[in-house]
Amino acid sequence: MAASRAVVLLLLAAFCCSGLGAAEVSPCHPRSYGADSVVCVCSSDYCDFPGVLQAGPAGTYTSVTSSRDGLRFHVESGSFSQSPSNASVVVHVDDRYEYQAIMGFGGAFTDAAGITIDSLPEVTQEVLLRSYFSPEGLEYNLCRVPIGGSDFSTRPYSYDDVEGDVELSHFNLTLEDYRYKLPYIRRAKELSEKEFMLFGSPWSPPAWMKENGHFNGSGGLLKEMWQPWSNYFVKFVKQYEAEGAPLWGLTTQNEPLTGFEEDYPWNTCAWTAEDQRDWIKQSLGPALEEAGLRRLKLMVPDHSRNALPWYPATILEDPAAALYVDGIAIHWYRDDVIGASVMDETQALFPDRFLLYTEACDGSYAPPGERVVLGDWSRAEHYAYNIIEDLNHWSTGWVDWNLALDTEGGPNWAFNFVDSPVIVDKEKGEFYKQPMFYALGHFSKVLVPGSRRVYASVSSPSDTVSVTAFHNPADNTSAVVILNSGDAAEVVAVGVGVGGGTHFINVDIPAKAITSLLFAPPEADGESDTNNGVF
Known part of the structure; x- marks a missing residue:
């Protein structure tokens, strides 16, 4: 195993770069699948x-x-100006x-993600994990793992499927944990230079x-x-x-209100707010306190905005109950119909208590055959708009759903x-970085x-520019x-308060970008405090 890891690292050294200019040195290898944009192709040879x-x-x-x-990730540099330029x-x-402090960003170590990553050659698996967790990658630091099975498993299961085992004497982790979750979690933790923060979420207790x-249902x-279910958490x-x-x-x-839906198709458990309290x-x-686990951050309700406040x-x-609860976990699935004001109210x-987005994915409402769209820019835009909105309404971070899936989703x-x-694409032994x-x-x-987060506003009227x-x-x-x-490029001037005045970053932003x-703010002219802005 050590020799295999050494070979992997040597191969990676051939194309993994770091430093400010890495985006130019290691550019996207684009491929079009007919959507409005491209994917970037990664393999054991290049990423x-x-x-x-x-x-x-x-x-x-x-x-x-x-x-x-x-x-x-096209990188450029420039200098501040004294005035906005056109x-x-x-x-x-x-x-x-x-306002609130950032906790982090990341994704979920589902069974499906692990199965999909495991289908790649070992070198390519390492490339994928580095793409997410290393300093030269996205630098993910806040990730989720299902406690037992979820819909993104190949079967419904728990860690104790022995009927009536209230003492949990048969509790144990499964093949899915040992092969598809734990190895990748450990490697992600090794790759991350930030504090790696992992949280668990249950979809269903033992049936x-x-x-x-x-x-389900x-x-x-x-x-x-x-009490047995509480002890189950501790054992996990x-x-x-x-x-x-x-x-x-x-x-x-996970999503406690779905358990009230008749014939709900996958793992769930209904909780009224009163019963959960x-x-x-x-x-x-x-149970957590007695086990010495009160250090863990406990979050409720892990549901969409319709559960707020x-x-x-x-x-x-x-x-x-409040004595044990640290944060409020939110999913994005009703954000298009329920405004962010409920986050402000909460x-x-x-x-x-901190607010944190703990699950999001696109394609779930698309017709069959369109759940995965390779190169779809609109889904990237949907993500970016949502993250900006959520951060501007008190979210301390944003956790995506599956780290990786197959071509069917x-x-x-x-x-x-x-x-x-x-x-x-396990047949080709490669993976595609979507927009x-x-x-x-x-x-x-x-x-x-x-x-x-600090104050930021768009002063010139714009229906197409969002900022945090x-x-x-x-x-x-x-x-x-x-x-x-928007469908047109914009010349954006970002005014930053310096001393008693304002300096500007003037940047051209392409359409759909x-x-x-x-940046570090410029030194104030004759002022010692470079952080005060007056507009």
Whole structure:
């Protein structure tokens, strides 16, 4: 195994580059499949890497752009100006006004992702993992793992399918964990130079613990199983940590409201907010505390915006339950119909709890045969718009769904196929970085954990330009991410407060493009405080 790993690393050295110019040295190998944009093809012979991005000297900036027309992490640099230059859009940034801190970005280690990655040659598997987790890749640091099976498994299962085993004496991890999840989690942790934070989410208890006796369908947890199910959480954490996969957090239940839907097709468990509140304070919280696991970040409800703010409020307004809950986990699936104002309401009610997007994917509502669309820029734009909106409404990060899927959008035992930022063609032994991959990278590469969101606004009227901005107090650098969803290029002037005035970054953003800016502010003329902006 050691010799095999050595060969892998030697082969990678032939094309893995780092440094500011890595995007030019290691560009996208594009391929069109007939959509409006391209995928970037990666194999054991070649793959593109964005490299390590750093802010230059004070008064300069680095811009990184991806576009529908084929740019992928295209890097340029420039200097601040005293005035906007023929700008069609003006953005104002003021880091005197700070909001939530970034926790991170990432994806999920599902069975399907592991099965798909495992189908590649060993060298190519390493390339894929480096593309996500290494300093020259997307630098993912916050990831999710299902506790047992999910729809993105090849079968419904739990860690104890022995009927009536309330003592959990038969509890054990499965082949899926040992072959398809744990090895890739351990390697991701090794590759990441950031703190690697992993959280677990259950889709369903063992079927015998549920009212309907099935993993899917409608029905909740039998009340007499509240304590065995809590003990199940503890056993999962301890076994994963014994296997070299320490946990940072847990969610109480994936999408608890789906368990009230008749004939729900895949793994679920219904929880009313009241029952989950009582279970947390009576069983789960004390079980975690007794096991010495209260250090884990516990999140509710792990559901879409239609559960905000009422579901977490029911739990957090009870002091005994609130004692055990650290954050509010959100999914993106109703975002197109439920506005972000519910996030503001939730944050205002519970300002001492973090909000975090814990699942998103595109293609789930597409017709059969269109769940995966290779080279679809609109899905990248959908991701970027959503991430900007969520960050601007208090989310501390954004966790994608499957890290990789096959060309059908699976495997998935319930046939719930979807798209993914990485699609694997096991027959060709290669994988494709979708436009969504780069959309995510425009945030994960420049928004460092600990960076705080700052005030940003688009002053010139624009229906097509969206923006979010962050300041990293650790090194006094800032990052601004701009989405141009329009069909025309825009000249954007980003005004940054310096001393008593404003300096500008003037940047051309192509049509249908995402640009990330990384910079240290220029020195103020005759001023010692370079961070105060007045507009």
